[in-house]
Amino acid sequence: METFTSESRHISTHIDRPAGEVYDYASNPSHWPEWAAGLGSSFDEVDGRWVADSPMGRVAVDFAPRNEFGVLDHDVTLPSGETVYNPVRVIADVVGCEVVFTLRRRPGMSEEEFERDANAVSADLATLKRVMERT
Template sequence: MNNIGKGSRHLSTHIDRTVNDVYTYASDPANLPAWARGLGESIAKIEDDWVAGFSPMGRVVITFAPRNELGVLDHDVTLPSGETVYNPVRVIASGARSEVVFTLRRRPEMSDAEFERDAAMVDADLARLKKLMESG
C-alpha cells in the first residue's frame, strides 16, 4: 500500500513551565530515556553520535539540531536499516506556559495501524515529558 500524501499529524501537549525550562531539559540527549521511551531505554554518546540502546526498533542513532534560541528540537533517527527519519519538534510559548509540538510524518510503507501505533507512542512520550516537567 502506498501512503504517500497521507500526511502528517501534529501531536502536542501544554506544560506548566517556561519555554526555557522545557527546552533546556528536552534538548539534553541524556534526558531522553526518562521521557522519550519510543527511542529507547538508554542512550550513550559514542564518538560524535547519540546511540539509543534497547529501542523497540533496534539500535538507532539520533542526531539533534544544534542548540538554539528558537525552541527547535528537531532530530533525525537513523534506523538499523539505514533509513533516516526526520522528526520536527518545537517548544513554543503559550502564555507563561509552553507547548511542545511533535510533527509525526507518515512514512510511505506505513499501514494505518502502524501510523496510529507511532502516534500513541509519541502521545505517551509527550505525557511523560509533561509529568516530569510539572513535578520538578
C-alpha cells in the same frame, strides 16, 4: 520527478513550565530515557553521535544544534539505514509552553503502524509533561 504526499499528524501537550526550562531539559539527550521511551531506553554518545536501544533496535539520533527558537528536531537512523526526520518545537505560551511533535507517515507505513507511532509520541509527551511539572 515524482511527487510524494506524506500524511502528518501534529501531536502536542501544554506544559506548565517556562519554554526555556522545557527546552533546556528536553534538548539534553541524556534526559531522553527519562521521558522518551518511544525513542529509546538508553542513550550513549558514540563518536559524537547519540545511539539508543529503541523498540525498533539500535538507532542513531542526530539532534539539531542548540538554538533560541525551541527547535528540537532530530533525525533517527533506523537499523535498516533509513533516516526519519522528526520536527519538534517548544513554543512559549502566555502561561507555560506547548511542545509540538510533527509525526510524518513514512512511505509503506500501514495505518496501524502510524497509529502505534502516534500513541508512542503522545505517551512520551505526557511523560515529559509529568516530569517537567513535578518540580
